[in-house]
Amino acid sequence: MSPSTIDAIATASTTAMPLLKSEMTTTAIDAPSPSTIPSCMSNSTSLPVVKTLSLRDYLVPETRTQFLQEMRQSLMTIGTFYIKDHGVATELTTGAMQTVRDYFSLPLEEKKKMMIGNSRHFRGYKLIGEELTNNQVDHREQLQFAPEQAPLDGFAPSISPNYHGLQGPNQWPTTTLAAVPEFQSTILNFMTELETLSQHLMEAVALSLGLEASYFRNMFGQTPYYRLKCAKYPSVNKAATIGCGAHKDTGFLTVLLQDMVGGLQGQDPKTGKWMDTRPIPDTFIVTMGEAIERMTGGLYHATVHRVLNNTSGQDRYSIPFFFDPALNAKIPHRIPRLSTGSKALLPSMSSSPLIEDSDSEFDSEADELEGLMDALDIYGEADSRAEEDVVVTEEVPRRRSRGTWSNGQHIFETVHRCHPEVFDRWYTPEL
Numbered sequence: 001m002s003p004s005t006i007d008a009i010a011t012a013s014t015t016a017m018p019l020l021k022s023e024m025t026t027t028a029i030d031a032p033s034p035s036t037i038p039s040c041m042s043n044s045t046s047l048p049v050v051k052t053l054s055l056r057d058y059l060v061p062e063t064r065t066q067f068l069q070e071m072r073q074s075l076m077t078i079g080t081f082y083i084k085d086h087g088v089a090t091e092l093t094t095g096a097m098q099t100v101r102d103y104f105s106l107p108l109e110e111k112k113k114m115m116i117g118n119s120r121h122f123r124g125y126k127l128i129g130e131e132l133t134n135n136q137v138d139h140r141e142q143l144q145f146a147p148e149q150a151p152l153d154g155f156a157p158s159i160s161p162n163y164h165g166l167q168g169p170n171q172w173p174t175t176t177l178a179a180v181p182e183f184q185s186t187i188l189n190f191m192t193e194l195e196t197l198s199q200h201l202m203e204a205v206a207l208s209l210g211l212e213a214s215y216f217r218n219m220f221g222q223t224p225y226y227r228l229k230c231a232k233y234p235s236v237n238k239a240a241t242i243g244c245g246a247h248k249d250t251g252f253l254t255v256l257l258q259d260m261v262g263g264l265q266g267q268d269p270k271t272g273k274w275m276d277t278r279p280i281p282d283t284f285i286v287t288m289g290e291a292i293e294r295m296t297g298g299l300y301h302a303t304v305h306r307v308l309n310n311t312s313g314q315d316r317y318s319i320p321f322f323f324d325p326a327l328n329a330k331i332p333h334r335i336p337r338l339s340t341g342s343k344a345l346l347p348s349m350s351s352s353p354l355i356e357d358s359d360s361e362f363d364s365e366a367d368e369l370e371g372l373m374d375a376l377d378i379y380g381e382a383d384s385r386a387e388e389d390v391v392v393t394e395e396v397p398r399r400r401s402r403g404t405w406s407n408g409q410h411i412f413e414t415v416h417r418c419h420p421e422v423f424d425r426w427y428t429p430e431l
Helices: 003-016 055-059 061-077 090-104 108-114 162-166 174-179 183-208 215-220 290-295 359-375 407-418 420-426
Strands: 052-054 080-084 124-126 141-145 225-233 242-247 253-258 264-267 274-276 284-288 305-308 316-324 330-332 404-406
Touching: 052 055, 052 061, 055 061, 055 183, 061 080, 061 183, 090 141, 090 183, 090 225, 090 253, 090 316, 108 124, 108 174, 162 407, 174 183, 183 215, 183 225, 183 253, 183 284, 183 316, 225 407, 290 330, 330 407, 404 407, 407 420
Parallel strands: 052 080
Antiparallel strands: 080 284, 124 141, 141 225, 225 316, 242 305, 253 284, 253 316, 264 274, 264 305, 330 404
């Protein structure tokens, strides 16, 4: 992509949608159609609109620039978009959703054979009410998968880096496969297709930032780490609890397949009001995570979202796919020499104010902040015991490349927080 094309993308995007100053980096996942806007929001103006983008437009050279302009605009203001023409066959998406329904309809004793606590690798089934999000108990059943791999030899709790324990196989009980014959093949095929889609999307994200197309691919390495979560939100009589508490995804990219029941909400970054999603057939919802927000200094948003308790009269099913770099990758705290147009100081991994400054003020304050963090050793250097670490290879001035964080350690902290029972069984020093 030529520099003139990159400048055109940046100019069009930053002119149309300047970076917002806000005390909370909150974004909306969807702007509902006028007929579905709650009456309490009917007087709201300038509600954000989530675009539906076509992957075909990205893959065709003649329409790629327009695609990247619209992606950049969406990620600067909302942090999410729908993707259609994504290349994942309808038969596979339909089959994946049906397979998930079939699994969750099994007797409880059968599902318990895949309890997540059985797996050192954080794979398997979780009962309703056993996970908290934002200090609220989630009202959903869950089932988690990750790349099908052999476990690392020589892993020892409290001696090896904890994230080395994430690599391994999924659980496939024989009786479960007998009850749902297409279960294993459908899940594995679906993850393979979503990995391919996610690679395309991460390449597009890089180009939309004015980077080389291979920027994130080099970082992700030959073995990206991903997680597939299958969730059932049973219908209940009252909305006294929450299906899933408000949060941002912690990683790079999330691709979500949801059914037509609805319930997913996002937050308007200007008003803080919650807005219902509008499920669109034959699309995925694509959402940025906190890692991208952090690396872009807040230029691209991580979407704050939640799931309301389901009172629709029918069960709701969703399948999010969380796509991240290789476990042994070291990630820069900020993308070097990123041209952001409107600039923002680096947010924390949770949230912090976004501050706009002139170029000179930004460079000075950012360098001072980086220098202070280096001096205090705040940057988390990746574990020296991890071998063959994946490193971004772009040569950059030292002041723009200080400090990295360990992707494997970050992912482990996330899954540990969500599934403490796995840590208690497999990672305690007593073992």
